[in-house]
Amino acid sequence: MRFTLHIWRQENARAKGHFEKYDLDNISADCSFLEMLDILNERLINDRIAHPVCFDNDCREGICGMCGLYINGRPHGNDDGITTCQLHMRKFKDGDDIWIEPWRAKAFPVIRDLVVDRSAFDKIIQAGGYISTTTGGVPDANTILVPKHKADMAMDAASCIGCGACVAACKNASAMLFVGAKVSHLALLPQGKVEAADRVKKMVAKMDELGFGSCTNTYACEAECPKLIKRQNISRLNRHWIGSLLGRDRR
Amino acid sequence: MAEKWTNYKASQKLVNPANKRKLDIIVVGTGLAGASAAASLGAMGFNVEIFCIQDSPRRAHSIAAQGGINAAKNYQNDGDSVERLFRDTVKGGDYRAREANVYRLAEVSGAIIDQCVAQGVPFARDYGGLLENRSFGGAQVSRTFYAKGQTGQQLLLGAYGALSREIARGTVKLYTRREMMDLVVVDGRARGIIVRNLVTGDLERYAAHAVVLATGGYGNLYYLSTNAMNSNGSAAWVCHRKGAAFANPCYVQIHPTCIPVHGDYQSKLTLMSESLRNDGRIWVPKKKEDAEAIRAGKLKATDIPEEDRDYYLERRYPAFGNLVPRDVASRAAKERCDAGYGVGTGYAVYLDFADVIQRLGKEAVEQKYGNLFQMYQKITDENPYETPMMIYPAIHYTMGGLWVDYELQTTIPGLFAAGEANFSDHGANRLGASALMQGLADGYFVLPYTLQNYLADQIYVGKISATSPEFDEAENNVKKRLERLLRISGQSTSHSVDHFHKALGKIMWEYCGMARNTESLTKAKQLVSELEEEFWKSVFIPGTANEFNPELEKACRLEDYFELAQLVIADALHREESCGGHFRTEHQTEDGETLRDDEHFMYVAAWEYQGHGQPETMEREPLNYEYIQIANRNYK
Numbered sequence: 033m034r035f036t037l038h039i040w041r042q043e044n045a046r047a048k049g050h051f052e053k054y055d056l057d058n059i060s061a062d063c064s065f066l067e068m069l070d071i072l073n074e075r076l077i078n079d080r081i082a083h084p085v086c087f088d089n090d091c092r093e094g095i096c097g098m099c100g101l102y103i104n105g106r107p108h109g110n111d112d113g114i115t116t117c118q119l120h121m122r123k124f125k126d127g128d129d130i131w132i133e134p135w136r137a138k139a140f141p142v143i144r145d146l147v148v149d150r151s152a153f154d155k156i157i158q159a160g161g162y163i164s165t166t167t168g169g170v171p172d173a174n175t176i177l178v179p180k181h182k183a184d185m186a187m188d189a190a191s192c193i194g195c196g197a198c199v200a201a202c203k204n205a206s207a208m209l210f211v212g213a214k215v216s217h218l219a220l221l222p223q224g225k226v227e228a229a230d231r232v233k234k235m236v237a238k239m240d241e242l243g244f245g246s247c248t249n250t251y252a253c254e255a256e257c258p259k260l261i262k263r264q265n266i267s268r269l270n271r272h273w274i275g276s277l278l279g280r281d282r283r
Numbered sequence: 284m285a286e287k288w289t290n291y292k293a294s295q296k297l298v299n300p301a302n303k304r305k306l307d308i309i310v311v312g313t314g315l316a317g318a319s320a321a322a323s324l325g326a327m328g329f330n331v332e333i334f335c336i337q338d339s340p341r342r343a344h345s346i347a348a349q350g351g352i353n354a355a356k357n358y359q360n361d362g363d364s365v366e367r368l369f370r371d372t373v374k375g376g377d378y379r380a381r382e383a384n385v386y387r388l389a390e391v392s393g394a395i396i397d398q399c400v401a402q403g404v405p406f407a408r409d410y411g412g413l414l415e416n417r418s419f420g421g422a423q424v425s426r427t428f429y430a431k432g433q434t435g436q437q438l439l440l441g442a443y444g445a446l447s448r449e450i451a452r453g454t455v456k457l458y459t460r461r462e463m464m465d466l467v468v469v470d471g472r473a474r475g476i477i478v479r480n481l482v483t484g485d486l487e488r489y490a491a492h493a494v495v496l497a498t499g500g501y502g503n504l505y506y507l508s509t510n511a512m513n514s515n516g517s518a519a520w521v522c523h524r525k526g527a528a529f530a531n532p533c534y535v536q537i538h539p540t541c542i543p544v545h546g547d548y549q550s551k552l553t554l555m556s557e558s559l560r561n562d563g564r565i566w567v568p569k570k571k572e573d574a575e576a577i578r579a580g581k582l583k584a585t586d587i588p589e590e591d592r593d594y595y596l597e598r599r600y601p602a603f604g605n606l607v608p609r610d611v612a613s614r615a616a617k618e619r620c621d622a623g624y625g626v627g628t629g630y631a632v633y634l635d636f637a638d639v640i641q642r643l644g645k646e647a648v649e650q651k652y653g654n655l656f657q658m659y660q661k662i663t664d665e666n667p668y669e670t671p672m673m674i675y676p677a678i679h680y681t682m683g684g685l686w687v688d689y690e691l692q693t694t695i696p697g698l699f700a701a702g703e704a705n706f707s708d709h710g711a712n713r714l715g716a717s718a719l720m721q722g723l724a725d726g727y728f729v730l731p732y733t734l735q736n737y738l739a740d741q742i743y744v745g746k747i748s749a750t751s752p753e754f755d756e757a758e759n760n761v762k763k764r765l766e767r768l769l770r771i772s773g774q775s776t777s778h779s780v781d782h783f784h785k786a787l788g789k790i791m792w793e794y795c796g797m798a799r800n801t802e803s804l805t806k807a808k809q810l811v812s813e814l815e816e817e818f819w820k821s822v823f824i825p826g827t828a829n830e831f832n833p834e835l836e837k838a839c840r841l842e843d844y845f846e847l848a849q850l851v852i853a854d855a856l857h858r859e860e861s862c863g864g865h866f867r868t869e870h871q872t873e874d875g876e877t878l879r880d881d882e883h884f885m886y887v888a889a890w891e892y893q894g895h896g897q898p899e900t901m902e903r904e905p906l907n908y909e910y911i912q913i914a915n916r917n918y919k
Contacts, residue, residue, distance in 0.1 A: 060546055067548050077779040090511040092551045095436055096342045118661045143482055144831040154339050158451045162444030163403045166728045170401035177412030187405040187430055190437060194341055195655050207741040224403050
């Protein structure tokens with residue numbers, strides 16, 4: 033297959049970025065999107081045309097959350113429920129123009145080319161996205177009973193990989209789906225209930241402080257989430273947050 | 284021996300709470316072992332600094348573990364016990380693991396599950412709200428806890444949560460996008476590390492009273508593996524260069540159920556969880572002509588009638604069937620494909636779910652394995668609910684690693700190794716769902732005790748300075764090393780780092796992979812040194828050392844892989860027996876099983892670095908089994 037790539041190049045955080053055009057031929061349909069970029073880089077290196085295109089990637093099986101490209105206007109490209117590394121060239125047509133950009137959000141500054149800094153997500157988790165435990169001194173696992181449907185819902189929310197596609201997809205660069213998923217995962221479990229109100233207050237405050245926008249209620253985040261995290265997690269987040277303001281944690 | 288760990292804990296030295304704050308610990312790596320160690324040590328009151336190469340600690344490759352984590356809880360009342368898990372693990376490792384370490388692993392396994400549940404890990408539950416289990420290879424009980432096909436992710440997020448809490452409390456300091464470039468040894472003790480800031484390219488120094496290495500395995504030596512692209516063996520290797528012994532490097536695990544190789548441009552192999560072997564049945568056609576027709580595209584898997592299918596694992600190993608350990612299943616697949624019965628490209632076998640779908644219904648199968656089936660479909664464009672999966676073995680895990688004693692301390696005092704980075708618990712073959720168990724056992728329940736024991740008398744040395752001549756020298760050496768690599772790029776002919784890495788991987792897979800012999804290993808040795816020479820002449824690394832430069836990172840790792848490859852080959856050559864993942868074709872039984880030589884090789888081979896290009900010297904640590912009766916590993 034043959035493609036014309038338009039890739040965002042930006043030397044570092046301070047530099048001004050621009051699109052650069054590359055023609056690429058002889059690409060197998062079974063090739064993954066990142067392998068296609070590997071091939072491009074191999075050519076750039078062999079022909080010493082330009083510095084290879086920098087892009088984050090690691091596990092290449094859709095679980096680490098490291099990769100994330102904005103492809104033809106969609107985070108993780110034109111397929112549902114996958115990450116960029118799981119996208120294959122068979123999803124494109126021969127001769128296609130492909131526009132590749134980094135996540136664009138105030139809270140995710142560009143490091144180089146397509147690589148962005150997502151440490152803001154870590155900071156939100158550090159604000160309270162956990163259950164306070166210390167090692168040892170916990171009860172036997174089966175003394176905490178969790179109804180199966182609750183455990184399943186918690187698991188679905190917990191499958192968030194922290195890639196940032198929800199933020200990239202949102203006009204306001206809101207992190208509500210990311211925060212909602214973590215708040216839901218923990219609040220749905222009996223172990224997480226104790227700190228639920230305090231947790232949601234702190235995480236939301238941190239999210240605002242770091243420059244993420246408000247929810248648009250258009251749910252582009254849900255549509256683009258590679259792990260199909262549901263918007264109900266945002267409603268649950270709102271419910272818990274309002275509850276926490278009303279002092280429910282004190283009851 | 285059953286009391287050894289209890290006795291250790293009762294007599295170890297302690298550090299009083301006020302003094303813990305004055306002791307600094309460096310942890311390298313944020314996977315299960317690193318994150319759990321840092322979180323536990325931070326909570327105890329030590330001063331911890333933790334480093335990872337990714338943009339967040341949550342990305343470490345533990346996240347990709349799918350199937351589950353073993354623990355001897357006996358929740359299913361099927362006869363499990365600490366004793367049983369211990370014995371299964373030693374047997375699964377083909378009697379090449381250290382008894383006492385494995386016993387401790389089994390002993391703390393139950394506490395790991397308690398800890399994870401308390402952290403909110405959403406393990407699978409039954410309708411009564413109790414925890415569910417499933418079976419994994421090498422066991423006849425159901426002791427594997429799981430969270431869909433994403434167990435590693437959930438366990439890591441649990442540890443990441445605990446770590447994040449400590450970061451917020453200020454006991455742990457986090458450094459991301461940093462790569463460890465050297466270990467600093469002062470007066471014979473590990474006292475710090477030199478790291479490269481991957482964003483700016485700056486070299487940075489960090490000093491501490493002890494260093495914990497939790498940087499995973501070296502499976503990417505083979506280029507194509509189930510490891511993440513950035514997983515590498517370099518942090519362990521620089522410690523080896525500084526004097527830490529490296530044990531059993533030739534024990535490499537090849538996982539039987541991976542999506543087969545499909546093209547030259549391929550960058551990695553994707554694992555299909557071992558849990559699938561609970562319900563999937565592995566087969567190839569009984570008749571060669573059927574296999575040929577399938578390869579030519581004239582027949583489909585579903586065209587082959589039941590009586591013409593060879594469920595070769597069930598045929599050869601009736602007792603364990605499709606749940607034999609990984610090395611056994613991998614070799615059996617290779618044997619069938621080499622004999623001409625392979626499907627797909629010829630190097631693939633079927634993993635069939637038709638039976639279970641008929642028995643339990645599609646929905647139940649989707650509940651259990653949905654995300655794995657989806658993953659398979661996205662990669663191959665085939666629907667595993669309708670046609671069997673195609674799978675083939677691939678490099679997955681390395682049992683070998685830095686040599687550690689019972690306290691997980693390497694041969695350099697003050698340097699500890701945890702998780703896949705050490706060698707200690709899995710012998711010559713790791714059982715499924717035991718990597719997660721070991722990583723968390725080391726981090727939550729072993730290091731917090733043994734590190735404290737080491738640090739008890741370190742309160743007298745005061746703060747470690749990062750301005751000593753040893754730090755200067757280490758940093759200078761790293762600087763020179765980077766310059767040397769970037770200098771090669773002046774030549775006219777040039778290839779990328781990946782070009783050489785792929786070539787190295789091919790040599791290792793071909794001649795030092797699933798089956799090895801003197802001839803193939805001697806050839807590998809020669810080919811690797813030729814390739815290394817070529818690398819130093821014509822690799823092209825664009826850019827400079829003072830910027831974000833992934834090509835330079837890869838070049839450093841590959842430089843280390845050349846040396847590591849030679850050690851893996853040397854170890855494989857010297858071990859004139861077959862055991863677990865190490866299969867020497869000269870040493871096999873009549874029906875193709877591994878043939879151990881307990882009389883001569885019942886030991887751990889610990890190698891010591893002697894300088895670049897020099898053969899390493901070997902120390903033997905005898906394996907004296909006091910408890911376990913050594914037997915033939917029989918899964919029939």
